[in-house]
Amino acid sequence: MIEDPKTVAIVGAGIVGVSTAIWLQRDGLKVILIDREGPAEGTSYGNGGILASCSVVPVTTPGLMLKAPKMLLGKDQPLFLRWGYLPRLMPWLLKYMRRANAEDAARTAAALTPIVGDSLNDHLALANGTGAEKWIVPSDYLFIYNDRAHYTEDGFGWDLRRKNGFVWDELEAAAFRDYDPVFAEDLTFAARLKDHGRITDPGRYVKDLAKHLEAQGGKVIRADVEDLVRENGQVTGVRAGGQTIACDAAVIAAGVWSGGLTKKLGLDVPLESERGYHLEFWEPSVMPRSPVMVAARKFVATPMEGRLRLAGVVEFGGLEAGASDAPLDLLRRNAAAVFPQLRASHVTEWLGHRPAPADSIPVIGELPHLRGAFTAFGHHHVGLTGGPKTGRIVAQLISGRTPNVDLNVYSPARYTKAGNKKSR
Template sequence: MGAGVVGASVALALRRDGHRVTLIDREGPCAGASFGNAGAIVNGSCTPTAMPGIVTDALRMLGRRHSPLSIRPAYLHKAVPWLVRFALESRRSRVIENARNLHALTDRAVGSWRQLTHRSGLGDLIHEGGWLTVYESEHSFEKSQDERDLMDANNVPYEVLFAADIQDLEGNLAPIFERGVFRKNSLLISNPFRLIQGMVDMLLNRGGEFRRFDVQSIDCCDGKIKIRAASESLVADKIVIATGAWSKSLAAQVGNNIPLETERGYHLMLPARNSGLLSRPVYSAESSFVLTPMESGLRLAGLDEFAGVEAAPDYRRIRRLLPEAKRLLPGIEGSEESVWMGCRPSLPDSLPVIGFAAQSRNILYAFGHQHLGMTLGPATGLIIADLVAGRNPGIDLAPYRPDRF
């Protein structure tokens, strides 16, 4: 259930094992967060969102006029329980553990994407080039030392760059960056929508099905699972809930109260002639957004908004970042071509939920991949296929248990 990167990956992995698979989504494929992200496959990423000092940083950010973080006042009371848990996850002992458990998954990212796209032609949408974080001041670089400590602790390779190295890598960036951190073995998806659409086509070519179906209720009866939409129902032996930020209420129906929140993010597309300005996604540490060269143009992506899944987007927020993007990358030409908002599915510990529902082992969960769903989709698909087959997934799944909170 859910045809984003996670659901499509799960469907392909299950089909590969010979199961009869129907992928369902209430809209078409790739209608959620998987559509408009920054496209980075950040291999080995081990930085949870809740880092030491995040509470002070967040309070400071909320006080800024054009903050990358926002909480809609009308939503505050709903977000508070999640935010409290999130704050508790920023304690150093929790951060070290969350980083280790995040890394155990992200370490499989590139390998699982290679396996998924092998001999499919879809590999053409995935590019080498790495992930570059840039810092305008020594101070902000030093402030991010915790991130490098976590990478060191988890043996994640990276290079520290100086101004001249940054210019060598990305000569069109303004010469304002003093330091950079380069993760060479990360990859870029140049068109996430085409990639996921291609994955769904691959599923169909391999004998799977796709159906539009808006799941409203789930029942377990006589060893089968019945899912209902407004005017139809489907019966399956097993289901996998991979409906991203919309998974909370479905999981609640089958016995799990999961603290899933959405961290909403935005993008703004600039004309295709700007794509050549960069060779890889570049994340500005001070401005907290990514500039990604995509097939269809340069994508400015970021922001973190707490407003729930229902509230209308506020595109003024991403539009305000355009002058800042032009300051960092002065060659940007032309104006906005489109804007988009998507719902990142997030848990307070930055780890997804992967495992069985409380009510039945015929219901599995694969959601909550927060800022790293594009990185983790195929790795999650393989783990779910192992669980369904009763194979050992080769990873301790306790940290991702649905009942860990």
């Protein structure tokens, strides 16, 4: 740990990077935010917009190995694969599927809870006084099922949530319809979690946070980051856009693009792009009362400023390929099935890249072999939800304070040569 760093460079201007920068600035440090596209031009723009504190259950739960072939081959299933990408995907996929057991799922849920479990309050604390508060709306969060039997089939995940302190109530038949009548009649059961929230425009929210950062003296630079500059085991700068930007510490918070950069620093993180899609229905004829996860179809629907956003679907196909038609077509069919009265003035589409580490646990902390180099990436489906808490933890570390969280499970040390040998 370096003493009293004066300037910190943050690589990546999504919610994690911007949160880190704001918390560092509040600690009195100078901050430089570096991103190739600028604030909120990636996943932080296109995510589901839900402050989903209860989303601690990983995809890799028991039984996934048996379900995966059906999910890949069924036209109405939410998992897609560009088959030509499979050879490149396989090393990561084998590590990922090995985690599909009860013990690892419980470990992941316990690791995610301190990062996402109080997201609404974390966002309110982050946005306080920035002008971005207007985008935060406290709300319930509903998981919608066909019926009670369908909900019971999801018992493993709900048991993990219960063990990690989450509580909910059940809305069935008339009670569910009274709560919100906009859904199709074949959906008759919902689990309702209170004390959650939504962001009514995620892109503008993060941009407003970044504007506040600049207004308070922070710098925002648009450039490709090539490497960190180091001398005698200490970070001294960031090489970006053909120049060296001097700094006393650097934070890598570039989502799925963090993997290539950290590899140059001696971290071998098994990280893949989980390609996610959204559709936005502008000036919708119906709007759900709260954000929802439609369990049977594995997508979320979130009320936003002037539109309804449907997000979800998982596709593996790397960072280079453009959008596929099939995931977007599935989202359209899902919208018609779940919201039969939904009409819109127009519909827009988006594809983005979620950073998916093979163990579904973010990489947060200082590199054990390079002073002043910190990581803050790998949040999979919960980057928006966990961004403010992650940023606060990293800021505390850089400022020399001890976070009130056991950071061992997130440590980048697990991806060094020594860490890999230890984990075998």
